[in-house]
Amino acid sequence: MSTSTTATSTAAVQTPNGSRSLSAAFSVGAVLAILGSLGFIYMNSYPPREAYAHPVNIVACVLAAIGCLVLSFALMRWRTALPGLAVVSSAAGVFFAAASAYDQGTAFVAVATKTDDALFEELFFGDLWVLGGMLPKVLLCLVGFLTLAIVGWRRRSIPRVAAVILAVAAIVSIWPPFPPGIILASIAFFIISRGPVEARS
8 A cells, every 4th residue: 555655646647747848848949949949040141151150050050959859858858748740740840840950060061161152052952952952840840730739639639829830931941941941830839838748757
């Protein structure tokens, strides 16, 4: 009897702690992803090669990559009534967004520092291979976010405002770079994290 009571008490303590840590992961990941994405967008006012080589872009891409990784792992730990395939697709899409951000903060930077403007634009904007590398993010975020938005709205399992933002995030995720879709998705997941979220045991 004593053992059973102790086990029950332990479970009761662990569940809220797990939920709090998951909520914190959603919040921290969302904030970092938003800050990094905004920094990346800010650099659009510069010529492409100069923008990628700029220290602000490097920091922004690293922040976005870390934030997306945290969000991706948080999604995989999320116990929810929403379709598992949609959650996994969203997590995978955000993971590929992290890879894209990391790539643009490392490989793009390395090339930008060793080429001129014409060659840089020819390498990264004249061929379809760059867009092809971003295709997994596009497809996974489109399917994952849109499914979460539709089902979450119908079942009222996530806040209505978060569902609307996720739907918009799905549509703008068709744009190859990680922003602006990741900004909107991060806002939606931050809103979701303000309510009760349960972690997988």
